[in-house]
Amino acid sequence: MAAANAVIRVEGLERVYATGKTEVRALQGVDLVVQPGEMVAIMGASGSGKSTLMNILGCLDRPTAGSYQLDGVRVDGLNRNELADIRNAKLGFVFQGFNLLARTSALENVELPLMYSRRHKGVDTRAAAQASLERVGLAERLDHEPSELSGGQQQRVAIARALVTRPSLLLADEPTGNLDSHTSIEVLALFQELNDTGITMLVVTHEPDIALYTKRVVELRDGRVIRDEAVRDRRVAAEDLGAATPLALAS
Amino acid sequence: MNGTRLVKIATQSIVKNKMRTLLTMLGIIIGVGAVIVMVAIGQGAKAQIQARIDNLGTNLVVITQGASQTGGVSQGAGTSNRLTLADFDALKRESTIFTGVSPVIVAPTQIVGGAGNWRTSVNGVSLDYQSIRAWPVASGRYFDDTDVRAMRKVAVIGKTIADNLFAGQDAVGQQIRLRDVPFDIIGVLTPKGQTAEGRDQDDVILSPYTTVQTRLSGRQFITQILGATASKGDIPAAEQEARGILRESHKLASYEADDFTVRDQTELAQAAQGTTQVMTILLAAIASVSLLVGGIGIMNIMLVSVTERTREIGIRMAVGARGSDVLTQFLVEAIVMSVVGGVIGVGVGFAGSLIVQRVTGWGTAIAPQMVLLAIGFSAAVGIFFGFYPARKAAALDPIEALRYE
Numbered sequence: 094m095a096a097a098n099a100v101i102r103v104e105g106l107e108r109v110y111a112t113g114k115t116e117v118r119a120l121q122g123v124d125l126v127v128q129p130g131e132m133v134a135i136m137g138a139s140g141s142g143k144s145t146l147m148n149i150l151g152c153l154d155r156p157t158a159g160s161y162q163l164d165g166v167r168v169d170g171l172n173r174n175e176l177a178d179i180r181n182a183k184l185g186f187v188f189q190g191f192n193l194l195a196r197t198s199a200l201e202n203v204e205l206p207l208m209y210s211r212r213h214k215g216v217d218t219r220a221a222a223q224a225s226l227e228r229v230g231l232a233e234r235l236d237h238e239p240s241e242l243s244g245g246q247q248q249r250v251a252i253a254r255a256l257v258t259r260p261s262l263l264l265a266d267e268p269t270g271n272l273d274s275h276t277s278i279e280v281l282a283l284f285q286e287l288n289d290t291g292i293t294m295l296v297v298t299h300e301p302d303i304a305l306y307t308k309r310v311v312e313l314r315d316g317r318v319i320r321d322e323a324v325r326d327r328r329v330a331a332e333d334l335g336a337a338t339p340l341a342l343a344s
Numbered sequence: 345m346n347g348t349r350l351v352k353i354a355t356q357s358i359v360k361n362k363m364r365t366l367l368t369m370l371g372i373i374i375g376v377g378a379v380i381v382m383v384a385i386g387q388g389a390k391a392q393i394q395a396r397i398d399n400l401g402t403n404l405v406v407i408t409q410g411a412s413q414t415g416g417v418s419q420g421a422g423t424s425n426r427l428t429l430a431d432f433d434a435l436k437r438e439s440t441i442f443t444g445v446s447p448v449i450v451a452p453t454q455i456v457g458g459a460g461n462w463r464t465s466v467n468g469v470s471l472d473y474q475s476i477r478a479w480p481v482a483s484g485r486y487f488d489d490t491d492v493r494a495m496r497k498v499a500v501i502g503k504t505i506a507d508n509l510f511a512g513q514d515a516v517g518q519q520i521r522l523r524d525v526p527f528d529i530i531g532v533l534t535p536k537g538q539t540a541e542g543r544d545q546d547d548v549i550l551s552p553y554t555t556v557q558t559r560l561s562g563r564q565f566i567t568q569i570l571g572a573t574a575s576k577g578d579i580p581a582a583e584q585e586a587r588g589i590l591r592e593s594h595k596l597a598s599y600e601a602d603d604f605t606v607r608d609q610t611e612l613a614q615a616a617q618g619t620t621q622v623m624t625i626l627l628a629a630i631a632s633v634s635l636l637v638g639g640i641g642i643m644n645i646m647l648v649s650v651t652e653r654t655r656e657i658g659i660r661m662a663v664g665a666r667g668s669d670v671l672t673q674f675l676v677e678a679i680v681m682s683v684v685g686g687v688i689g690v691g692v693g694f695a696g697s698l699i700v701q702r703v704t705g706w707g708t709a710i711a712p713q714m715v716l717l718a719i720g721f722s723a724a725v726g727i728f729f730g731f732y733p734a735r736k737a738a739a740l741d742p743i744e745a746l747r748y749e
Contacts, residue, residue, distance in 0.1 A: 148743050151662075153662065153742045153743050153746075154743055173666070173667060174666045174667065174668070177661065177664050177665060177666040177667075177669075178664065178666070180661075180662060180663065180664045181663060181664020181665075182664070186662050186663070188746070192655070192658075192659045192662070192746065193659075194656055194659060195656075196360040196361065197356070197360060201356065205659075205660070205663050206663040206664055208349045208352070208353055209660070209663060209664040209665045209666070209669055210664065254663065258664075
């Protein structure tokens with residue numbers, strides 16, 4: 094695979110927080126390359142720098158030093174507006190707390206990124222949102238508001254929202270942190286299914302069990318990569334659920 | 345990001361948070377409603393004040409004798425005495441604008457009666473005088489047409505004279521002697537007080553001009569002619585008309601100057617105008633304060649709402665909203681709420697004005713331009729007071745905003 098095609102290419106990434114007189118060096122030279130179609134778990138204890146790395150990879154923050162190419166485009170050094178456009182065009186986020194807009198239907202929540210899209214002018218945002226919700230198995234829940242949905246369903250809405258702009262990379266930050274174990278596996282099954290269709294995925298987690306469902310584990314400690322290896326006994330969530338069609342089960 | 349999508353986002357947000365929206369709009373609703381009611385009341389009060397000032401005689405035209413010239417040196421007003429009853433008759437007959445015309449023949453007279461004697465001026469006037477001066481009698485009656493034609497020796501006396509000659513008793517029915525001629529007192533006028541120059545207007549006796557001319561003045565000339573118009577606006581035309589009638593009556597050639605003077609009560613009119621202006625400024629001041637308070641109310645709720653909605657802003661930014669998108673959303677929300685609040689406020693103001701009208705019986709008026717102004721102003725308030733919270737929201741850091749609990 095040609096190097097230029099890497100989804101993420103990070104070299105010598107550093108991030109220093111200046112809090113008063115003391116400096117916190119959250120990242121101290123991280124190198125990472127993620128190829129298309131990969132499913133990578135970023136692991137580490139709290140304070141290891143994984144959240145900082147996640148923020149920079151998600152274009153929510155800028156590195157103090159080092160370079161970051163996302164989908165072949167240099168994104169370190171972009172300004173706030175350019176980063177917002179990159180997030181909209183190339184990234185999809187799935188958060189631990191779902192982060193859906195309250196009192197807003199599933200459909201409108203999924204529509205949201207398209208509303209801010211500069212590439213999707215004139216696109217039928219409603220139809221696109223609906224297709225995305227169908228993809229995660231929520232075709233029957235279009236008009237439900239977050240408060241009317243279970244945790245697993247809310248996370249599916251969030252995943253549909255992340256997918257609706259057809260991003261190059263899906264970033265999931267502790268996606269199963271607020272879910273029970275059964276629902277967690279359902280969500281992971283969805284992730285694996287999406288990954289099988291070619292979507293590149295980065296899952297930040299502190300649970301080794303969750304990392305077993307990915308293809309590669311990158312572990313951080315004190316702002317450095319201490320482990321980067323393929324998952325040997327990769328688990329298949331659909332099998333763990335004991336059902337041939339996990340989506341039917343979930344919906 | 346296109347405009348319609350932004351407006352859609354903003355209106356969705358407004359509709360979905362009804363309580364917050366209502367609280368935000370309340371300030372503007374009350375502000376605009378108060379302005380409308382205030383202005384409506386103000387218009388009513390203005391009309392009331394105007395009516396009372398008009399009562400003082402702002403619609404008055406005064407024709408006096410002109411100035412005579414002796415070898416090119418003007419001798420001043422009143423030196424040429426060419427105003428006669430014929431002029432009064434001509435005005436009465438020919439004028440189409442005046443609603444009332446009266447001659448005034450002033451005859452300074454020593455009077456005897458009741459408790460002693462007094463010196464005052466006896467004014468010979470016509471029936472119209474009473475309506476021109478808006479000067480009703482407190483007791484008794486005013487003289488009538490028969491009194492005028494029969495040159496009856498009747499007198500309507502001012503309050504000062506009644507107080508001085510007939511203190512503690514009813515003057516009506518008593519007799520007084522004017523230059524040794526006995527007159528019957530048929531009425532006492534309501535008090536009018538002093539003029540701006542300090543002249544006591546109640547130190548006066550009114551009598552038919554026919555009687556005064558034959559019994560007291562004995563001269564052909566009259567002091568002045570008073571004319572009243574229906575409204576202030578008619579005064580310039582009435583003056584023009586009076587000038588034409590009098591020039592004809594005096595048979596003046598076109599090259600000759602007027603031998604009389606036509607004046608109006610400019611000072612009173614100015615006072616009336618001044619009062620109206622003060623009222624308008626007062627109303628504008630109160631209106632601005634209430635709109636300002638409404639605007640600050642909007643800003644407060646918006647500021648609280650920025651904090652409350654921090655996570656929402658974080659979500660929007662995470663999925664690709666630029667700072668400017670968030671800024672625009674908050675601004676559009678503020679403007680939409682202000683304008684909708686303004687429209688509701690106009691309705692509230694309308695209802696309020698009707699209630700005020702019922703209660704006070706004043707005519708209240710709602711000017712269409714006032715409605716437009718109020719709505720325009722509330723939009724401006726929305727932009728002005730919405731900007732600071734909107735900018736605060738736009739400047740949020742997405743990471744901090746997403747982490748906000």
